[in-house]
Amino acid sequence: MHANTVIGPRGLPISFQVRDLRVEPGLVLAPMEGVTDLAFRRLVRAMGPVGMTWTEFVPGEGIARGEERWLRMAAFDPDERPVVVQVYGRRPEVLAEAARLMQDQGCSAIDINMGCPSKKVCAHSGGSALMKEPQLVAEIVRAVRAAVQVPLLVKMRAGFDHQARNAPEIAWIAQEEGAEAVTVHWRTRADLFSGQRELETIAAVVDRLRVPVIGNGDVVDVQSAESMLRQTGCDGLMVGRGAMRNPWIFVQLAAWLRGEPLPRIDSAQRHQALLRYLDSCQEQFSQSSRGRHGDPDRATLGRLKQLCKHFLDDESDGGEARTAVLRSETLAEARSRVAECFAPAS
Ligand SMILES: Cc1cc2nc3c(=O)[nH]c(=O)nc-3n(C[C@H](O)[C@H](O)[C@H](O)COP(=O)(O)O)c2cc1C
Structure with missing residues (x-):
């Protein structure tokens, strides 16, 4: 565990520090392309404090060329603090230029993606394909480090495949070149989004590094959060799909870590949150209606x-309401299906 990590009453970390940036609570929202846009991040932050939020990843090449579409995707609210912009790619000088431009936009930190499993991203040797090229990892981190003053993070998987769970080595290289925190998702690239939960590799990263390590992968409730923290000794947690199912997860886990009762969220609050998200989404897309959307x-x-694939998972009708929303052909239809989901049973 990192020296500046604060331990709470349960003997588990409640906050950590990335150089001079305090992350409190030590619970952060994962970057998710097509999900964690401004509207979603506003929804999650409206529920209570989140340690840090990430933008969806953006290509270093597109940012360095100043392309409007990617700049818009990397945008954040002035009061969204701390906020991390994540870039991907393989050319050190291009990633460095993109990071510098994003720093000029006022982000709190830069993150380099070394975890994306998508063929499109790996084909250009960005994302998780970088885990097979330690030398290039060193060059990228060195170049980006030299280009920006804000804290620098790296996000990776446990390895490229089961034979090469080399996150400890890659994370150490990143640290030695100037990365100030590392996020590790327990899956390898070969696992995509399934696989058997394996936390030893994250524990090995924690053992090897001086800088904070953020544990990631299937943290969805108190049990999964506790086992990730206890079994790996990591400094903080990153939550992705768990926040789509339950945007209050940060508030709930933070309360639990402080030894307080878990705030309970009722159906009316969930309904209100979904409606607020819908309005925020519509506003976001209306403003960019002449863009790619x-x-x-x-x-x-x-x-x-x-x-709704995740958010309505918990509703109590065996998934019928969810299916109805997913089959809706218009937004108006989806809105009425959503209202039916939350209508009191007669
Ligand atoms: C729809 C979707 C999009 C994602 N996009 C990104 C991304 O842009 N950058 C990234 O580093 N990881 C991305 N991820 C991976 C997540 O950040 C996270 O590492 C992964 O989902 C495991 O965490 P979870 O089990 O809490 O969801 C994405 C995951 C999903 C499901």
Whole structure:
């Protein structure tokens, strides 16, 4: 565990520090392309404090060329603090330029993606493919480190495949070149989004590094948070899909870590949150309607369906309401299906 990590009443970390940046609570929202846009991050932050939020990843090449579409994707609210912009790519000088431009926009920290499993990203040797090229990792981190003054983070998987769970080595290289925190998702690239939970590799990263380590992968409730923290000794937790199911997860886990009772969220609060998200999405897409999103209602419908796959998981009718929302053809139809989900049973 890192020296500046604060331990709470349960003997588990409640906050940590990335150089001079305090992350409190030590619970952060994962970057998720197509999900963690401004509207989603506003939704999560409206529920209570989140240690840090990440933008969706953006290509270093597109940012360095100043392309409007990617700049918009990396945008954040002035009061969204601390906020991390994540870049991906393989050319050190391009990533350095992109990081410098994002620093000029006022982000709190830069993160380099070394975990994305997508063929499109790996084909250009960005994302998790970088885990096979330690020398290039060193060059990228060195170049980006030299280009920015804000804290620098790196996010990776446990390895590229089961034979090469080399996160401890890659994370150490990143640290030696100037990365000030590392996030590790327990899956390898070969696991994609399934696989058997394996926390030893994250524990080995924690053992090897001086800088804080953020544990990631299937943290969805108190039990999964506690086992990740106890079994790995990591300094903080990153939550992705768990926040789509339950945007209050940060508030709940923070309360639990402080030894307080878990805030309970009722169905009316969940309904209100979903409606607020819908309005925020529509506003976001209306403002960029001449951009790549086209019709704002269609774009909002897409995001709503994406969220509801997880958000409505817990509703009590065996998934029928969720299916109805997912089958909706228009936003108006989806809104009425959502209202039915939360209507009191007669
Ligand atoms: C829809 C989706 C999009 C994602 N996009 C990104 C991304 O842009 N950058 C990144 O580093 N990881 C991305 N991830 C991976 C997550 O950040 C996280 O590492 C992974 O989902 C495991 O955490 P979880 O089990 O809490 O969801 C994405 C995951 C999902 C499900």
